[in-house]
Amino acid sequence: MAKPDYYDVTDCKTNDAGAPKFCKKSEPGEGTERSCAYDGARVVLMPITDVIHLVHGPIACAGNSWDNRGARSSGSQLYRRGFTTEMLENDVVFGGEKKLYKAILEVAGRYPEAKAIFVYATCVTAMTGDDVEAVCKAAAEKVVVPVIPVNTPGFIGDKNIGNRLAGEILFKYVIGTAEPPVLGEYSINLIGEYNIAGDLWGMLPLFDRLGIRILSCFSGDAKFEELRYAHRARLNVIICSKSLTNLAKKMQKTFGMPYIEESFYGMTDTAKALRDIARELDDAVGGLEKRVMQDRVEKLIEEEEAKCRTAIAPYRARLEGKRAVLFTGGVKTWSMVNALRELGVEILAAGTQNSTLEDFYRMKGLMHQDAKIIEDTSTAGLLKVMQEKMPDLIVAGGKTKFLALKTRTPFLDINHGRSHPYAGYEGMVTFARQLDLTVNNPIWPALNAAFPWEKSAMELAADVAGAAGHGERFLALPIPAAESLCPPPLLGRGQGEGAVSPAGNSDGNVTLSPTLSHQGGVRIKQSTVNPQKNSPALGATLAFLGIDGMLGLLHGAQGCSTFIRLQLSRHFKESIALNSTAMSEDTAIFGGWENLKKGIGRVIEKFDPRVVGVMTSGLTETMGDDVRSAIVHFRRENPQYDHVPVVWASTPDYCGSMQEGYAAAVEAIVDALVEEEDEATIVTQVNLLPGVHLTPADVEALKEITESFGLTPVVIPDISNALDGHIDDTVSPLSTGGITVEHIRAAGRSAATLYIGDSLAKAALKLKERCGIPAYGFTSVTGLKEVDMLMETLSAISGRPIPEKHRRWRSRLTDAMVDSHYQFGNKKVALALEADNLKTLTGFLAGMGCEVQAALSATRTRGLDALPSATVFVGDLEDLETAALGADLLVANSNGRQAAAKLGIKAHLRAGLPVFDRLGAHQKMWVGYRGTMNLVFEVANIFQANAKESQKLAHN
Numbered sequence: 001m002a003k004p005d006y007y008d009v010t011d012c013k014t015n016d017a018g019a020p021k022f023c024k025k026s027e028p029g030e031g032t033e034r035s036c037a038y039d040g041a042r043v044v045l046m047p048i049t050d051v052i053h054l055v056h057g058p059i060a061c062a063g064n065s066w067d068n069r070g071a072r073s074s075g076s077q078l079y080r081r082g083f084t085t086e087m088l089e090n091d092v093v094f095g096g097e098k099k100l101y102k103a104i105l106e107v108a109g110r111y112p113e114a115k116a117i118f119v120y121a122t123c124v125t126a127m128t129g130d131d132v133e134a135v136c137k138a139a140a141e142k143v144v145v146p147v148i149p150v151n152t153p154g155f156i157g158d159k160n161i162g163n164r165l166a167g168e169i170l171f172k173y174v175i176g177t178a179e180p181p182v183l184g185e186y187s188i189n190l191i192g193e194y195n196i197a198g199d200l201w202g203m204l205p206l207f208d209r210l211g212i213r214i215l216s217c218f219s220g221d222a223k224f225e226e227l228r229y230a231h232r233a234r235l236n237v238i239i240c241s242k243s244l245t246n247l248a249k250k251m252q253k254t255f256g257m258p259y260i261e262e263s264f265y266g267m268t269d270t271a272k273a274l275r276d277i278a279r280e281l282d283d284a285v286g287g288l289e290k291r292v293m294q295d296r297v298e299k300l301i302e303e304e305e306a307k308c309r310t311a312i313a314p315y316r317a318r319l320e321g322k323r324a325v326l327f328t329g330g331v332k333t334w335s336m337v338n339a340l341r342e343l344g345v346e347i348l349a350a351g352t353q354n355s356t357l358e359d360f361y362r363m364k365g366l367m368h369q370d371a372k373i374i375e376d377t378s379t380a381g382l383l384k385v386m387q388e389k390m391p392d393l394i395v396a397g398g399k400t401k402f403l404a405l406k407t408r409t410p411f412l413d414i415n416h417g418r419s420h421p422y423a424g425y426e427g428m429v430t431f432a433r434q435l436d437l438t439v440n441n442p443i444w445p446a447l448n449a450a451f452p453w454e455k456s457a458m459e460l461a462a463d464v465a466g467a468a469g470h471g472e473r474f475l476a477l478p479i480p481a482a483e484s485l486c487p488p489p490l491l492g493r494g495q496g497e498g499a500v501s502p503a504g505n506s507d508g509n510v511t512l513s514p515t516l517s518h519q520g521g522v523r524i525k526q527s528t529v530n531p532q533k534n535s536p537a538l539g540a541t542l543a544f545l546g547i548d549g550m551l552g553l554l555h556g557a558q559g560c561s562t563f564i565r566l567q568l569s570r571h572f573k574e575s576i577a578l579n580s581t582a583m584s585e586d587t588a589i590f591g592g593w594e595n596l597k598k599g600i601g602r603v604i605e606k607f608d609p610r611v612v613g614v615m616t617s618g619l620t621e622t623m624g625d626d627v628r629s630a631i632v633h634f635r636r637e638n639p640q641y642d643h644v645p646v647v648w649a650s651t652p653d654y655c656g657s658m659q660e661g662y663a664a665a666v667e668a669i670v671d672a673l674v675e676e677e678d679e680a681t682i683v684t685q686v687n688l689l690p691g692v693h694l695t696p697a698d699v700e701a702l703k704e705i706t707e708s709f710g711l712t713p714v715v716i717p718d719i720s721n722a723l724d725g726h727i728d729d730t731v732s733p734l735s736t737g738g739i740t741v742e743h744i745r746a747a748g749r750s751a752a753t754l755y756i757g758d759s760l761a762k763a764a765l766k767l768k769e770r771c772g773i774p775a776y777g778f779t780s781v782t783g784l785k786e787v788d789m790l791m792e793t794l795s796a797i798s799g800r801p802i803p804e805k806h807r808r809w810r811s812r813l814t815d816a817m818v819d820s821h822y823q824f825g826n827k828k829v830a831l832a833l834e835a836d837n838l839k840t841l842t843g844f845l846a847g848m849g850c851e852v853q854a855a856l857s858a859t860r861t862r863g864l865d866a867l868p869s870a871t872v873f874v875g876d877l878e879d880l881e882t883a884a885l886g887a888d889l890l891v892a893n894s895n896g897r898q899a900a901a902k903l904g905i906k907a908h909l910r911a912g913l914p915v916f917d918r919l920g921a922h923q924k925m926w927v928g929y930r931g932t933m934n935l936v937f938e939v940a941n942i943f944q945a946n947a948k949e950s951q952k953l954a955h956n
Contacts, residue, residue, distance in 0.1 A: 028581045028595050029602030036154030036559025040162020047071035047194045047219045052114045055084040056100050057122030058618040058653030060535035064563035069416040070196045086528040088654045097130050103527035104139040115224035116146045123557050123619035126153035148173045154557035155588045167247030178228035184213040186281050189230050193239040195220025196416050199423035210296050231255045234284045264423040266339030271301045304425040315432035320344030327351030327396040348389040379733035403575040406731045408447045410438045529878035532832050533858045536651035536661025538564045540615040543665035546717025546738040549610030551603050552578040556617025570916035572723045577735040592625045597634040604641050611645045618653030647672045657858045659834045662692035663759040670763050677748040687750045688713040691757020693837035696724035697925035709798040714747045752797050757836035780840040781927045809929035816933045820940035824848040830884035831891040832856040833912045842867045854883035907946040
C-alpha cells in the first residue's frame with residue numbers, strides 16, 4: 001500500500017552539483033535534527049485564534065512550547081492559552097483516555113467562547129495506545145462545538161510531515177462544513193500565512209484597495225468559522241512553500257479551485273504575487289479578455305513601489321555592499337534573497353533546511369555564483385560557514401540567534417520569534433529599517449576593536465592619557481538647571497526577616513496534605529491550563545550545561561530537544577549544547593537501544609566532548625528502554641570511547657518538573673564522576689551544590705563568598721561561566737566554562753558540602769554517605785537571617801572570622817531594608833514558582849512585611865506547608881488568575897504576564913525560568929547580603945512605580 005502524499009518528500013534525490021539531499025532525515029547525535037511532526041501541526045493549527053488547543057501528553061510537549069510563537073490575533077486570545085492533560089506516571093501506566101475525556105468536557109464548560117477543540121496526540125499517548133479519535137468522537141456528543149483529533153506524535157516524522165498532516169486534518173474536519181455569509185466577486189484564501197509579527201496585516205490593506213477579499217487564512221489571525229467556508233474562494237494562494245501544497249491540491253481536486261505559490265517579502269516578489277493573483281482572478285471571473293483586476297494591480301504597484309523606494313533609499317545607502325549569510329527554510333529562503341538584493345546586500349551563503357529542489361534553483365539563480373548552499377546545519381557546520389565567509393550580517397531564525405551573536409556578528413530574526421512585520425511594501429520598509437539598526441549599530445565596532453592586550457604601547461599611552469584627563473573635561477561641562485534634576489525618594493525605616501532550614505535537610509516528591517490543595521480541598525482539574533512547569537529533561541539539561549566540554553543527549557523524539565533548546569535559549573540568550581537520539585516510529589515500536597548507542601557514539605566521534613550527559617523522555621521511559629544496560633553495552637562494543645564519561649539521569653516527562661530533573665542530574669553527576677579518595681581530606685576545599693533556581697550571577701557570587709573565607713569551592717554544576725552571557729574568541733558546539741570533570745572527581749576529598757535549595761539534599765547526602773563529607777543545607781541564601789546562617793557556617797568550616805567586606809555589605813543591606821520597608825508594608829503578593837524558588841521568595845517577601853496571599857508550587861515537595869502564606873497549593877498559571885485576585889505584586893516567570901494582564905496587576909516581578917520578555921535575567925543576583933539588597937531595591941522600585949501610576953490614574 002502506497003504512503004499518503006503527505007508523507008512523500010519531493011525532489012528527494014538529485015545529481016545537480018551543490019544541491020542538497022532534501023530527503024535527508026535527522027540522525028542520532030548529528031546536531032542537525034529538525035523539529036517534530038507534533039510541532040509542525042502546531043505551527044499550522046495553533047494560530048487559529050478562537051479554539052482550544054488541548055495537548056494530550058506529559059508536561060514536556062505543552063510546558064516547553066505553549067505561547068512561544070509570534071502569530072498574532074486581532075480578536076480572541078484563546079489560542080495563546082496552554083491547555084494540556086499533563087499525564088502523570090499513573091496515567092501512563094493505566095491509560096489516559098478517561099482523563100482526556102474529562103478534560104475535554106471540563107475546558108469546554110469553562111471556556112464557552114471556544115468555537116472548537118483541537119486535541120493533540122503526543123509521543124507518550126501514542127505509545128500507550130490512547131485512542132484520541134475515539135475519545136474526541138465520544139466527547140463531541142457531550143459538547144456543543146466540534147472536537148477534532150490531531151494525531152501527530154513527534155516520532156512519526158519531522159516538522160514538514162506535521163504541517164502536511166495538519167492540512168489533511170483541516171480538509172477532513174473543517175473545510176466545507178459551512179457557507180460564507182457574503183462571498184464577494186474576488187475572494188481568495190491564503191495558505192501558510194501565520195501572521196507572524198502581524199505580516200498578514202501588512203498585506204490586507206493592499207487587498208482591500210484592490211477589492212480582493214481574504215475569505216480564509218490558514219491560519220494567521222484565523223477564526224474557526226472562516227476556515228469552514230474556505231471551499232468557496234476562487235483561488236488559493238500558498239505563502240509558505242510546499243508545506244501545505246497537499247491541502248491546495250485536495251481543494252483543487254474536490255472544489256475545482258486553482259492554486260499558486262507566492263511570496264510577499266520584498267518589492268519584486270510582492271509585485272509578482274499581486275500580478276499573478278490578478279491574472280488568476282480575472283480569468284476566473286470574466287475570462288482572459290477582461291483585465292479589471294490586473295489594471296488595478298498595475299496602478300497600485302506603480303504607486304506603492306515609488307513610495308517604497310523613496311522610503312528605503314537612506315537605508316539602502318547604508319546597507320549597500322554588506323554581505324550576509326541567510327539561513328531559514330521554504331519560501332523565505334529564496335524570497336529573502338530577493339529582498340536583501342533589493343537593499344544592495346550580497347548573499348554569501350544560504351541554508352535550505354526546509355526547502356525543495358525548486359527553492360534551491362531559485363536561490364542559485366538569484367545569488368552570486370560563488371555563494372554557498374549550507375548543508376550541514378549543525379552548530380559546528382554553521383560556525384564553519386561563519387568563519388569561512390566572515391559575513392557582516394546573519395539573517396536567520398531564533399535558534400541561530402545566539403550562535404551568531406557569540407561570534408560578534410549582527411543578527412536579524414526573520415522567523416516566528418521576531419517582533420516586526422516584513423510582508424508587503426510597508427513590511428519592506430520595516431525590514432530595511434531593522435537591517436540598518438542591526439548592521440550599523442555602534443556596538444559592533446566596539447566589540448570588534450582590538451583588545452587592550454593587543455594594542456601597541458602608543459595606543460595604550462593615548463588611552464591612559466585620555467582617562468587621566470577625564471576629570472577636567474567632566475568639570476568643564478555646564479551644570480544642569482536644578483529643576484531638571486529628580487529629587488531623591490522619601491525613605492523610611494524598618495527591618496525584615498525570613499526562614500532557614502537546618503543543615504542536612506532532605507527533599508523529594510511527596511503528596512501534600514489536603515490543606516495544601518486548592519481551596520483547602522482536593523484539586524480535581526483534569527486539564528492543566530497555562531502550565532508553569534517545565535519538563536524534567538530541561539532541568540537535567542541545565543545541570544549538564546554546568547560541566548565544561550559537555551554535550552547533552554536527550555533520548556527521545558527529535559522535537560523534545562528542539563523545545564528544550566528554544567526554552568533555554570529564550571531565557572539565557574545562549575546557544576544550547578543539546579542533541580537528540582531522534583527516535584522514529586520504527587524505533588518507538590521496536591525499542592531505542594540502538595538509537596541511543598548510535599547517538600552516544602556519533603556525538604563523541606563528531607564533537608569530541610569531555611562528558612556526555614544522557615537524559616530520558618516520556619517516550620523512552622514509557623517504552624521501557626533500559627538506558628543503563630544500553631550504556632553498558634555501548635562501553636563493551638566501543639572501548640575506544642572509554643575516556644569519555646557518560647552520565648545518565650532518568651527524567652520522564654510525567655514525573656516532576658524542571659527542579660526534579662535538575663536534582664536527578666546532579667545526583668547522577670555525583671554518583672558517576674566523584675571518586676572515593678583514600679588520600680587525606682583537603683581542609684580548604686568545599687563542595688558547593690547550587691540549586692536550579694540560582695542564576696549564573698548567583699552562583700558566581702556564592703563562589704566569591706566562599707573564596708573570601710580562604711576556601712576553594714568545587715561547584716557541581718557550575719553555570720557561572722557557562723551561561724553567564726559572554727563572548728569568547730572561540731565558539732564551540734559544546735558547553736564551555738563550567739566545572740571540569742577532573743575537579744568533579746576530586747570532590748570526594750572536600751572537607752564539607754554546602755547545598756542551596758532543598759531539592760539537592762539527596763545529592764549532598766549521597767556524598768556524605770560515600771565519602772564521609774559533612775553536608776550543610778540552606779533552603780535559601782536570600783534574606784538577612786538566611787545569609788547570616790551561611791556566613792556563620794562558612795566561618796565555622798574555615799576557622800576564620802567573617803571578612804570585613806561582608807560585614808560592610810550586611811550593614812548596607814540593613815540600611816536598604818530600613819529605607820525600603822514602607823514600600824513593602826502590607827502589600828499583597830501572589831507567587832507561582834518551582835518549589836525551591838517559591839520557598840526563597842515567599843520567605844523573603846514575608847520577612848519584608850508583605851502579606852503572601854497565595855503561593856503556587858509547580859510540584860508537590862516537602863516543606864511547602866511551612867511557607868508563610870494564607871494559601872499554598874500546587875497549580876498552574878490559570879489558577880494564579882484566581883489566586884492573585886486583588887494582589888499588588890505577582891511573582892512568576894514571563895508566562896505569568898497573561899495572568900497579570902487579565903487581573904490588571906501592573907507589578908510583575910519576573911523570576912524563575914523562562915524569563916524572555918526582559919533582558920539580563922541570567923545576570924540577576926539575589927543571594928548573599930549584596931544580592932538581597934539588590935532584590936530589596938528592585939521590588940521596592942516596582943511597588944513605588946506602581947503606586948505613582950495608581951496616583952496618576954486617580955488624579956485624572
